[in-house]
Amino acid sequence: MRTFKIxxxxxxxxxxxxxxxxxxxxxxxxxAPAPAxxxxxxxxxxPEPTKPPAPAKFECxxxxxxxxxxxxxxxxxxxxxxxxxxxxxxxxxxKYGAELAIDDAGGKVLGHAIKFDGQDAGCSAEGGQAAxxxxxxxxxxxxxIGTNCSSEARAAIxxxxxxxxxxxxxxxxxxxxxxxxxxxxxxxxxxxxNDKVQGAVAADFVFNQLKFKKAATIHDGSIYAQGLAxxxxxxxxxYGGTITAQEAVNVGDKDMKPVLxxxxxxxxxxxxxxxxxxxxxxIAAQIRxxxxxxxxxxxxxxxxxxxxxxxxxxxxxxxxxxxSPNFSAFGSGYQAxxxxxxxxxxxxxxxxxxxxxxxxxxxxVLAALQKPGVVVTDPDGTLHVQKQALRDAIxxxxxxxxxxxxxTCSPDGDCADPKIAVYQASADDFAKLEMPxxxxxxxxxxxxxxx
Amino acid sequence: xxxxxxxxxxxxIVMFVIGGSLVALVIIGSAATLISGKYGSREWxxxxxxxxxLGGIYAVIAIxxxxxxxxxxxxxxxxxxVFMSGxxxxxFLADAWGRSGFLDQNPVxxxxxxxxxxxxxxxxVAVLLERIAYRPLRFAPRLVPLITAIGASFFLQxxxxxxxxxxxxxxxxxxxxxxxxxLGAYSIQYVQILVIVAAAIMMGGLQLFIQNTRxxxxxxxxxxxxxxxxxxxxxxxxxxxxxxxIGGALAGAAGVLYALMFKQVGFLMGFIPGIKAFTAAVLxxxxxxxxxxxxxxxxxxxxxxxxxxxxDGLGIPAPYQLKDAIAFTMLVLVLIFRPTGxxxxxxxxxxx
Numbered sequence: 001m002r003t004f005k006i007x008x009x010x011x012x013x014x015x016x017x018x019x020x021x022x023x024x025x026x027x028x029x030x031x032a033p034a035p036a037x038x039x040x041x042x043x044x045x046x047p048e049p050t051k052p053p054a055p056a057k058f059e060c061x062x063x064x065x066x067x068x069x070x071x072x073x074x075x076x077x078x079x080x081x082x083x084x085x086x087x088x089x090x091x092x093x094x095k096y097g098a099e100l101a102i103d104d105a106g107g108k109v110l111g112h113a114i115k116f117d118g119q120d121a122g123c124s125a126e127g128g129q130a131a132x133x134x135x136x137x138x139x140x141x142x143x144x145i146g147t148n149c150s151s152e153a154r155a156a157i158x159x160x161x162x163x164x165x166x167x168x169x170x171x172x173x174x175x176x177x178x179x180x181x182x183x184x185x186x187x188x189x190x191x192x193x194n195d196k197v198q199g200a201v202a203a204d205f206v207f208n209q210l211k212f213k214k215a216a217t218i219h220d221g222s223i224y225a226q227g228l229a230x231x232x233x234x235x236x237x238x239y240g241g242t243i244t245a246q247e248a249v250n251v252g253d254k255d256m257k258p259v260l261x262x263x264x265x266x267x268x269x270x271x272x273x274x275x276x277x278x279x280x281x282x283i284a285a286q287i288r289x290x291x292x293x294x295x296x297x298x299x300x301x302x303x304x305x306x307x308x309x310x311x312x313x314x315x316x317x318x319x320x321x322x323x324s325p326n327f328s329a330f331g332s333g334y335q336a337x338x339x340x341x342x343x344x345x346x347x348x349x350x351x352x353x354x355x356x357x358x359x360x361x362x363x364x365v366l367a368a369l370q371k372p373g374v375v376v377t378d379p380d381g382t383l384h385v386q387k388q389a390l391r392d393a394i395x396x397x398x399x400x401x402x403x404x405x406x407x408t409c410s411p412d413g414d415c416a417d418p419k420i421a422v423y424q425a426s427a428d429d430f431a432k433l434e435m436p437x438x439x440x441x442x443x444x445x446x447x448x449x450x451x
Numbered sequence: 452x453x454x455x456x457x458x459x460x461x462x463x464i465v466m467f468v469i470g471g472s473l474v475a476l477v478i479i480g481s482a483a484t485l486i487s488g489k490y491g492s493r494e495w496x497x498x499x500x501x502x503x504x505l506g507g508i509y510a511v512i513a514i515x516x517x518x519x520x521x522x523x524x525x526x527x528x529x530x531x532x533v534f535m536s537g538x539x540x541x542x543f544l545a546d547a548w549g550r551s552g553f554l555d556q557n558p559v560x561x562x563x564x565x566x567x568x569x570x571x572x573x574x575x576v577a578v579l580l581e582r583i584a585y586r587p588l589r590f591a592p593r594l595v596p597l598i599t600a601i602g603a604s605f606f607l608q609x610x611x612x613x614x615x616x617x618x619x620x621x622x623x624x625x626x627x628x629x630x631x632x633x634l635g636a637y638s639i640q641y642v643q644i645l646v647i648v649a650a651a652i653m654m655g656g657l658q659l660f661i662q663n664t665r666x667x668x669x670x671x672x673x674x675x676x677x678x679x680x681x682x683x684x685x686x687x688x689x690x691x692x693x694x695x696x697i698g699g700a701l702a703g704a705a706g707v708l709y710a711l712m713f714k715q716v717g718f719l720m721g722f723i724p725g726i727k728a729f730t731a732a733v734l735x736x737x738x739x740x741x742x743x744x745x746x747x748x749x750x751x752x753x754x755x756x757x758x759x760x761x762x763d764g765l766g767i768p769a770p771y772q773l774k775d776a777i778a779f780t781m782l783v784l785v786l787i788f789r790p791t792g793x794x795x796x797x798x799x800x801x802x803x
Contacts, residue, residue: 246768255505257497291497
């Protein structure tokens with residue numbers, strides 16, 4: 001018994017030491033936005049006694065209601081990102097992008113500090129619903145930046161937009177479904193590209209640049225992956241290629257060898273798997289062990305454009321391709337944004353592709369808040385944010401010069417100026433665990449040359 | 452004939468129809484796939500190897516569930532976290548050695564130490580669980596330890612998240628495990644051989660231990676009737692602790708095997724294998740150790756071979772999306788025709 005106690009104490013100690021010592025990846029500290037500056041009433045109170053009595057109290061006539069912000073209260077913008085678990089790099093990346101936008105705006109809007117916090121949506125419909133419910137219950141929220149995964153959005157939209165009357169700008173939802181005219185819900189906007197563009201660019205690259213005639217796709221049942229895989233398959237078939245298999249795995253699956261064995265019977269030249277980091281990592285790690293797949297080229301999409309995927313996939317990722325937003329086509333402020341990002345968050349490279357989209361999304365909200373007629377300011381500094389007016393102002397965004405391009409919102413919520421490129425990982429990228437920075441090809445650019 | 456109609460009720464008939472139609476679908480689908488000849492013998496061999504390797508891991512984890520149920524009549528839901536704690540802790544050692552090259556130069560020694568560390572940590576977690584969460588509730592109503600187990604499961608998950616961080620960790624590649632062994636036209640990887648052989652050794656060793664040693668006999672006695680065993684002079688508390696030790700050690704070893712095969716470990720990695728292993732234990736007859744082994748292999752094969760064998764023949768696209776549905780449908784099928792599981796004993800007989 002005593003030996004057991006001693007042994008278990010030693011083991012406990014070693015567990016704690018290994019956790020605190022080298023090797024443990026520290027959980028990124030949640031950065032609070034710029035400290036709240038005390039708000040000063042912008043206008044002086046009328047001191048003359050001859051002035052008429054104080055103006056009538058503001059009455060909210062807005063269709064969706066108003067958010068009242070006291071003179072010293074912050075303007076609360078909420079986020080719904082995936083900040084923990086296998087896909088946490090996606091959520092942290094967009095959170096950092098939005099926080100940098102707040103920093104660049106001085107941490108204040110309309111004389112009030114900006115409070116930016118939110119919920120973890122877990123990249124699943126259940127998580128999106130839970131996060132949306134918590135945000136909707138908080139009546140100080142004026143707008144939402146989110147979600148990351150299209151599956152979260154599907155569940156969050158009825159709660160946040162229809163029930164709570166908020167407006168939501170997503171920096172990374174790409175499923176075509178969400179802005180389909182028949183399915184779009186008012187109040188939903190996105191600065192990320194629509195996958196109709198991404199799938200077509202990927203198919204163009206595979207058929208016309210790589211000159212492959214046979215391809216297979218794998219999705220994971222989420223609306224993002226399924227939508228993108230279908231767009232790719234349809235575009236590829238239109239070019240004249242053959243899709244040998246359209247397979248699916250489940251989120252949480254670990255053993256990909258049976259699925260890959262099945263695909264191997266069709267002998268495709270390339271596999272396009274636009275899924276997320278955990279399952280994508282398993283596919284990349286296991287593909288070369290499957291007889292028949294030793295030479296098959298791999299291609300992923302923006303969901304696995306992350307250093308965590310390079311770690312998970314192992315050395316098989318060298319030479320694989322990704323379709324993703326074209327960073328080199330971003331505006332002149334992009335490099336400065338990346339520098340600030342790397343400095344503030346102490347990381348070697350950006351974590352995912354959507355930080356600039358998140359930066360632009362937050363700036364869109366700030367610009368809309370400052371448009372006339374959206375926010376009524378009382379003389380004592382109280383703000384009344386009218387939710388329908390805010391929604392209309394965001395929807396009316398036109399030629400907004402964001403880092404990702406010229407942002408103009410369509411009636412169905414697509415605000416982005418989509419520029420997609422194809423990237424390829426070199427051995428050097430894998431050794432440094434950084435995603436490639438320059439595209440291997442983009443539409444309208446020079447032809448792809450193998451390294 | 453009349454006695455037969457008296458004994459069967461409407462429920463029995465409905466169950467029989469459901470079971471029968473599922474079996475018919477399986478047979479039709481399998482026949483269609485085999486006739487079409489889409490997969491050669493090499494593919495079937497690969498599917499079977501994947502199934503046996505995965506099934507071996509499920510079987511070893513399932514042993515933990517089934518032994519605790521046999522002795523305490525309680526489902527230890529926190530066993531999935533016992534499974535997770537071992538490889539997650541051993542990751543740091545494996546990563547350090549992998550990067551320094553030690554693991555590639557001395558694979559056998561390196562793997563043995565990693566196994567030892569993982570098994571030690573899992574065992575410690577299991578014993579602490581028993582001491583802190585389950586022993587005080589030994590005589591509580593049946594549902595209370597169940598809820599405690601679920602709570603302990605969540606506690607351990609987030610404890611390890613706080614300790615080691617939320618992101619996934621990847622075990623290093625070992626060149627020796629990736630190499631293939633050629634057997635004529637078929638090839639199999641060393642890692643798969645390692646998993647199958649290790650699982651077989653552990654299960655065989657456990658079976659020998661239970662059948663041929665005094666402690667094993669004591670364990671069987673306690674699982675049959677705790678009070679009588681105590682009257683016979685067996686220290687029931689000590690036997691329970693030994694059960695948790697064995698279950699924990701096996702789960703830790705299974706965790707390392709899992710990590711070697713699939714490379715990614717994280718604080719949530721225990722959840723799904725835990726559920727599958729529990730299903731395997733029920734499938735094989737809960738409370739029965741050889742049953743857990745059979746159940747695990749059956750489940751692994753159903754997941755790996757099943758979608759190809761019958762869903763493909765029935766013309767269903769993307770059959771691998773439904774592999775969990777197949778696995779659990781198999782569970783339902785088995786329980787319809789054999790309610791106590793494949794090797795299970797009816798409780799009424801046991802108690803009598």
